[in-house]
Amino acid sequence: MSSVFDGSEQLERELAPEPFAAPAAGALLLHGLLLAALISYGLISGLFKHNLWGNQGSGGAMQVSVVSNAIPLPNNQPMNKNVLTTETPSPAPAPPSPKEEHQVDQTAIPIPGKQVKPKQQTTPKTQPHQPPPKQQNLAQYGEQNGTNIPRATQPQITSNGPVTVNDSSFGSRFPWYVNQINTKMSSAWNKYEVDQRTARGSRAYIVFTIDRDGSPSRVQLDRSSGSPTLDTSCLRAAQRVDTFGALPSAYNQSTLMVSYYCEY
Numbered sequence: 001m002s003s004v005f006d007g008s009e010q011l012e013r014e015l016a017p018e019p020f021a022a023p024a025a026g027a028l029l030l031h032g033l034l035l036a037a038l039i040s041y042g043l044i045s046g047l048f049k050h051n052l053w054g055n056q057g058s059g060g061a062m063q064v065s066v067v068s069n070a071i072p073l074p075n076n077q078p079m080n081k082n083v084l085t086t087e088t089p090s091p092a093p094a095p096p097s098p099k100e101e102h103q104v105d106q107t108a109i110p111i112p113g114k115q116v117k118p119k120q121q122t123t124p125k126t127q128p129h130q131p132p133p134k135q136q137n138l139a140q141y142g143e144q145n146g147t148n149i150p151r152a153t154q155p156q157i158t159s160n161g162p163v164t165v166n167d168s169s170f171g172s173r174f175p176w177y178v179n180q181i182n183t184k185m186s187s188a189w190n191k192y193e194v195d196q197r198t199a200r201g202s203r204a205y206i207v208f209t210i211d212r213d214g215s216p217s218r219v220q221l222d223r224s225s226g227s228p229t230l231d232t233s234c235l236r237a238a239q240r241v242d243t244f245g246a247l248p249s250a251y252n253q254s255t256l257m258v259s260y261y262c263e264y
Contacts, residue, residue, distance in 0.1 A: 164259040174248045181210075181244050185260055189237035194264050198227040203261045204234040210256045214243035222259060234262035 163182045165171050204225035208216045219238045
């Protein structure tokens with residue numbers, strides 16, 4: 001019977017709740033002491049500083065490039081082989097020292113019988129003063145040699161293309177009449193009368209006289225072209241013209257001598 005009571009008491013003890021207040025209080029106390037020790041160690045070792053890097057706020061990511069810690073050394077460049085360079089440059093020549101003048105010792109005892117030649121002072125040679133040349137401010141007139149201008153008594157020839165007039169004033173006074181002679185001769189000359197074997201550029205020169213009424217006379221060959229057909233055709237051209245027109249009334253001569261060439 002006693003064993004039964006002992007078993008029931010043991011069962012009650014096992015089923016009875018264990019006390020947890022004291023163990024919990026001990027655990028909290030132990031954790032508080034541990035936290036206080038960590039805070040004290042952080043304050044002492046300076047882990048918790050007041051001035052932190054950066055501004056207070058949300059953190060961000062930062063990219064860091066890892067480089068080598070070695071310092072780059074300068075490259076060994078080859079020596080310049082220019083002809084102007086040299087390893088042992090020559091020093092600049094020293095300026096010449098001034099020539100020392102011989103100083104005479106004033107305390108020396110002169111030797112009798114020896115004469116000291118005095119030093120001669122050289123004076124620069126100057127040229128004798130010459131007075132400047134006298135300038136003439138007057139212009140010299142009439143001292144130039146006279147020019148030899150040829151004086152001809154023959155009348156000058158005036159030409160206008162193939163037509164040449166043997167009068168210096170006629171061509172300038174009556175150019176329209178000279179052009180009229182050229183037109184008449186060009187119309188009267190038949191180029192097909194010339195032999196085709198005649199050289200190009202050949203010229204036949206003729207001379208004739210125009211009377212007061214404008215009719216040509218005394219037509220003749222002045223210079224042959226070397227082609228008989230060209231010479232003949234040029235003479236016939238002057239003979240075909242009935243009249244070149246009466247000479248200008250302001251022209252005081254009775255005839256006008258004309259030279260003309262026909263070019264093939």
